[in-house]
Structure formats: structure tokens, C-alpha cells
Amino acid sequence: MKIYLLMTGCVLFFYSLSGCNNSPVQFDRLLCEYAIEPDGIDTPSPGFSWIIRSSLKGHKQTACRIRVASTVQGASTDSAELWDSGKIYSDNTLHHLYAGKPLESNHTYFWNVTVWDNFNQVVTSQTTRFHTALLTSDAWQADWIGAGPSIEPRPESGFFKNPKEQYTLQDTVIHEGTSALLRKTIVCPDEIQSAWVYICGLGYYEMYLNGEKVGENVLAPAKTNYLAQVLYDTYEVTDLLKTGENAIGIHLGNGWFNPYKKWWKEYRMQWFGAKKARMQLHITLKDGSHKIFSTDKTWKTAPGPIVYNCVYDGEIYDANKEESGWASTNFDDSRWAGVNLVQAPGGKMISQQMPPIRVIETIEPASKFQITPDTVVY
Numbered sequence: 001m002k003i004y005l006l007m008t009g010c011v012l013f014f015y016s017l018s019g020c021n022n023s024p025v026q027f028d029r030l031l032c033e034y035a036i037e038p039d040g041i042d043t044p045s046p047g048f049s050w051i052i053r054s055s056l057k058g059h060k061q062t063a064c065r066i067r068v069a070s071t072v073q074g075a076s077t078d079s080a081e082l083w084d085s086g087k088i089y090s091d092n093t094l095h096h097l098y099a100g101k102p103l104e105s106n107h108t109y110f111w112n113v114t115v116w117d118n119f120n121q122v123v124t125s126q127t128t129r130f131h132t133a134l135l136t137s138d139a140w141q142a143d144w145i146g147a148g149p150s151i152e153p154r155p156e157s158g159f160f161k162n163p164k165e166q167y168t169l170q171d172t173v174i175h176e177g178t179s180a181l182l183r184k185t186i187v188c189p190d191e192i193q194s195a196w197v198y199i200c201g202l203g204y205y206e207m208y209l210n211g212e213k214v215g216e217n218v219l220a221p222a223k224t225n226y227l228a229q230v231l232y233d234t235y236e237v238t239d240l241l242k243t244g245e246n247a248i249g250i251h252l253g254n255g256w257f258n259p260y261k262k263w264w265k266e267y268r269m270q271w272f273g274a275k276k277a278r279m280q281l282h283i284t285l286k287d288g289s290h291k292i293f294s295t296d297k298t299w300k301t302a303p304g305p306i307v308y309n310c311v312y313d314g315e316i317y318d319a320n321k322e323e324s325g326w327a328s329t330n331f332d333d334s335r336w337a338g339v340n341l342v343q344a345p346g347g348k349m350i351s352q353q354m355p356p357i358r359v360i361e362t363i364e365p366a367s368k369f370q371i372t373p374d375t376v377v378y
Helices: 001-019 162-169
Strands: 028-030 047-053 061-070 108-117 122-123 126-130 180-188 192-202 205-207 229-235 242-255 276-285 290-294 300-303 306-310 314-316 348-351 367-372 375-377
Touching: 028 108, 047 108, 122 126, 180 276, 180 290, 192 242, 242 276
Parallel strands: 229 348
Antiparallel strands: 028 047, 061 108, 108 122, 108 126, 180 242, 180 300, 192 205, 192 229, 192 276, 205 242, 276 290, 306 314, 367 375
16 A cells, blocks of 8 residues: 555656646547548537547546637637537546537537546647538538439339339330539639538549549449438538639449449349439638539530449440540530439438548559550550
8 A cells, every 4th residue: 555655646746747748648539420630520419539548557537528619719718619518527538429509511610628637637639620511401502413314214112123123114214324524614703711512423423623633532422222321522622713713523423323224133233313413512702701602404514435334344435535624614515415403312411421432552554565556455
């Protein structure tokens, strides 16, 4: 007992000399919905977690306090205007649910946590952030658009899992396997402070702003039962926009949503509808005003250069059909057709929070052979 009291006294004496800035308590990670500084949070009560470590044996958290504000300064003071949890007597560091004022869609928030330890010392973390997506269905103003028909034949189940099912309906499915291009030009009248885009393209999509690809995601969004859930992505695109005219482009592929009829099988691929997209771009200008640009009937469409694309069969790309600069402002789209407003896929729009598929390595061909003047084998 004497040895234990002596050791404890030495620890406390060292701790008091070192001060909180040199505390043995270190924050390894601050997590909102189990992610570091996530974008696209679409739950009204996100959970906050943190990972702490210490070099002292038996060292643990005994209480915590979470503060959330709309500014970094607000979260770092005692006047966090959105939520101050107060002192919570708990050693739990996982998934403390937000319980403050209602959060807004398309907004960046800041938070930190203060912990008390079993030596009665207090340590506050750095302030970190999270960004909300569209928290309610009413926040979506965008239409679903595409090159396919406005009304599509669908069985009672909502999807075809066998090609024979289409013959029980008045119309059969006319499948279009070529990729589709969608574009629109917009005008930003003033300097841009921030810009965020929320987008879903079915079956797969790539988005472009002024000719530049948005994000690193590929084969997005992830597969779901599209009648129940439809995933969308969130991107900050401030640096891709400019004052004046801007061009938005979306390239759509078939993915799991619009498979070829030969693959319609109950436990393989089902047909949910023709390719379609929904996008909403939120821009905050330097003067404090806000602009929302979204997919609607004013967009234009044309066939893409990928003339065949399938999850199982791969794709065929025809460079002769490439529309150079199609996602740029100086492109002439007078030959393009207008889009159709199409049926929604049916499922609830949910922000995609899982890690996306990305290109992590590019393998260069070892050699190539010119078989004919028009054919090269790599």
C-alpha cells in the first residue's frame, strides 16, 4: 500500500508539473459517424467518438464534454451555440449521439471533446469538423433526368429478374447499352466562397466541372436494392468553379441498375430501369447569398463513347465517338437532344458513407504489337 501511494503521488506530481499541454493523455483520432472529418453526414443526430492513449498504466477517462458549433471559435469556447453536452460522467469514448439544436443540410460544423481522467486532470482535443449532406427528402430539389423514356414498363415487383417477365406487360423494355452524356452550363454571378455537390448517377456515373473530373470515386455509387435505398455522393467543388460561366457534365454507365437482358436472373442481375441521374450543386457566394443548380428539363444529352459496358463483360470504347471538350464551357451542344424527366428509382436517397472504390495503381503495358493499321495489341 505504501508503494502504491508513493507511485501515485509521483505520477500526480509529474503530471502537475507538466501541465495539460504535456498531458500523457493523447488524442489519436476524433471521429464523427466513425470517420475522420467526414463529408456527407445525413443523420440528424450523428455519433461522436474518439481514441485516446496514455503512457501511464491504469490511466483512463472518467468523464467527457462535447461541444459543437458553426465556427471553430465557437467550439473552442464555453458558448458553443449548437450543443454543449455538459460534463458526462462516463469512461465511454464511442458514439455519443448529438443532442443539440437541429442541424442544417449542406453545412460545415466544428466540434471537440474535453476529457477528465482518474487523476482529476482535464484535457481538451483539437477542434475538428464534419459536413452535412441533405438531411431530409424535402432538401432535394433536383429532378431525375436521362435519355430513356419518361415512363418505363415495370412489373409489380419493380424490377425484372427474367427476360420473359417483360412479355407479360403491355410494353417490352428497349435496352440501350451505350453510355450517356449529360451537360448543362450555369452562371455564377459573383466570387464563390464555397461549393458542394450531391449526386447520384445510375447505374454508374462520373461527374465533371469545367472539364475536370469531380472526386476520385469510380464505379459509383455502390450497389443497393434501388427500390429501397439509393446512394449518393458528396463532394466539395469550390476549386473547380469560377465566377461567370461554368459547365457541368455527367457520364452515365449501366452498372447494376441497367444490365443487358442476357444477365437478367434472380440471383445475378436485375433490371431496375434506364440510366438516369440526379444532382444538386449548392454554391455560397462571397456576398453571403446562396445559389442552387440542379438537374432539370433544361439539360441536354447525347450518346457517349462507351458503346458497350457491363459489370460482367467489361466495356468497349470507341474513340471515334468521343465528344472532345463536351464538359467544357466552349462546347457547342446545339446538336444535342433535350433530356427526359424520368421516373425515380423508388428507394430512399442515402448519403454513401462507405470508403469508395478508387484507382490505386496504374499498370503500364509491357509491350504492344501493331497487328493491322487499325489494330494494336497490348
